[in-house]
Amino acid sequence: MLDSSVRAFRKHLTSVQTAVSRMSCCKEEKATAPAAASPASPQTTLEQGIIQTTPIGFISSCFAMKNGTPRQPTVCGPSRAELRIQQNIFNNPQHALLGLQQFSYVWIIFLFHKNGQLSCKAKVKPPRLNGQRVGVYSTRSPHRPNALGLTLAKLDKIESDTLYLSDIDMIAGTPVLDIKPYIPDYDCPDVRMSLESQQTDSDQNIGAPGDLDTEKNPVKSDEDEETDAPGNVTEINAEVLPTKNCCKKETSPLSTQVSAPKHLQNVLKEVEAFVTHIDTCQPSCESKIQVSDSAKSKPAGLSTERPCYGVEAARWIRQPPIASLDVRFTPRAESQLAEFLPAHPSGAPGSDRPGFQFLRSTDEAASAIRGILSADPRSVYRRTRCKDRLFFFTLDTADVTCWFGEDFAEVLQVRPVQSHMKSY
């Protein structure tokens, strides 16, 4: 009798323990769950930070699966993608892109839709840290509570409702939630600080900061609320908008293009000197990333000397415990790669050779493969415990097989993906 009661109690205890561990695994998720479940007006849910997202488009990219997809856009230069804006969001999707072609880089906010499940682990093990656990918010891990990704992609061109991108790290089919222009003045602390100091100097010179507003922000800011309703569109002075290549020298000086009051001409000249002086072409914070001796000895306070990231982070981002690998091709893999025809808008009629869909030359493909492999795309488990040294990934229409040695990766085979074996 006592035995059976103890057994029943133990059984009950086990089920309670299971329920408790499930609850504590996803504490944050549980905390928001009641609000999500309760019926509320769209406005209330927005105020609570709960929204139903709708993709504005889906990525078509040269990466078919997570394996071998670069971990950041800078890893593999010519990674290319297309993003077509969905018709169901706007009647005229191309209208939503008006003006965007003037920017060289765009932020892409997307969903890690192939994560399998939402993650609520507060600590993660980034592959670059070789098994070390760090807080999820200090990393760019895909495994985060809302599974949102952020990539700074190069905007090659826009045609109608489609963006042509390169420098991406998203797999094909990735749902995109938003696009924003990369604006160094807002997004790169280096440029921001220089502009601020320019501003302070100018203020001291003319003593009327309010006068400067239009010159300071020639690009429409996020705060400019506009719809495309007739009569509600503000004309932008094309001459004062940044050129696509933002460090390209103007043919005639800005100060002579813009008819500003005399007292502002000096300021325009200063801005002009600054624009020609700084290199804002690349979205880089190079000078702030360098860890100076003074930054090492100082706590990271909000001073002008504060680097973009601290010494510890700089170490694992710039000098990760994972060494970069030498990449080589076997002669067979090299000649297989050379068989691929570059991407062509209308294919290559009459040829039975395999063709790339995104990559524009064999060199581009070889350099993408080098970029992917030199950063060592393997998981920590694969790298440290797995005896199987073969590694497979798909790049554009090519299946790539390679193996890893101590400090190198060798490409053994580059074969067309089966579904792309059709002749062009």
Ligand SMILES: C[S@@+](CC[C@H](N)C(=O)[O-])C[C@H]1O[C@@H](n2cnc3c(N)ncnc32)[C@H](O)[C@@H]1O
């Ligand atoms: C480390 S994340 C970084 C992404 C982004 N640059 C960021 O910082 O948020 C990049 C990796 O996410 C994975 N990935 C890319 N697209 C994905 C998707 N749609 N679903 C799940 N994982 C994805 C790939 O393995 C890729 O190497």
